[in-house]
Amino acid sequence: MPCNLDQVDALLDGTLPQGQQESVLSHIHSCPACRMYYEAVSGLEGSALPPADFTARVMEAVRTTPQERVKRRMPLRRYVSGLAACTVVVLGVSLWLSAGSGNQAAIQPADAPRIGTENVVPYDSGTDSQLPLYSVTDSQLCAQIRQWMQQENISQTYPQGPREAYDLTAAQAAALCQAIPALELPERDLQLELSPR
């Protein structure tokens, strides 16, 4: 059998058909060149180990190194700044207020929980997370969100006692708001925390 290193590679990758394996192995056994290639590539992993204090050294550095904060996209802030610079703050605020209440009235049923009430509370999550955190406490709303998360196969990022936390991308937050009109979240990466069961 002539040298065929494509077949040797296929053997190494585990993609060589079983019927050809025996003849390729037999060739490797008799051909020093193919044998060297086969032995070398299959020995890539090696057996070297990091020193015993490796983890401790890494952790020493970790404990003095802060995590990077996720850059928040704040188009609204830039927008408001632009308005302020144009000295039309009053007009801007009134527009914002009227737009906000108008949207809610248009999309929410009269008895639906509303954003900005005790049901969905945005607050600075401080050092616990780099994402803006929105906490949902209304049980009906929580149940709807959980059901949607399940449908979308979005898994919980970390449980803290009875609470659940989900990191949502801007697209997921937008899709969630579309699915549950009573919910209005900013279309940006955020963390959503659900409490009551």
Added chain:
Amino acid sequence: MTDELHAIARAKAGDPAAFEQLVEAYQTSVYRLSLRMCGNDHDAQEVAQEAFLAAWKGLPSFRGESKFSSWLYQLTTHAAIDFLRREKRHRGAVPLDEQLDLAAEGTPQQAAEEAELQRTLQQALNTLTPEHREIFLLRQMRQLSYEEIGKLLDLEAGTVKSRLSRAKKQLRNILTKQGNLFGSSSDLYSDREEGDHAL
């Protein structure tokens, strides 16, 4: 949620104890990858540490679009490439296998054969550019798919395939020449091979 996912989520939220679990779990695979990228134990330790530190710093941005392990391996090769570039500037050349630290097992003859094989392999790897070495090792050593590598390195799958193919071609040339050399002078690997592969 698996223990690892739980640890990732907690580390992402800033918990060093959770991150320590991840370091424990991945230190060997990260170190061995660093060792193949750098070619010596001292540099490999430094690169592996840099990779873990980069993972700690960058975890808040990790969105789980790739596997955590794949992301970590990419940070490792990235740290190694940066390191090799810095060292090249300072030393004037990429270091060869000065002191590849190998824990060879078996008889002294087997250990010597293993050491020789590893030296040959590392010398061959060192002839690749760091970028080609990165793709070769991510594919052959860490079994990442072309798509995963492309996504992590922001390359088209075709570019990944062509770089991998070029890297393999170069390694084949070097290793098969070495094989012929050893094969003509002595049957260096025959004893071990019979045991290992039952040919």
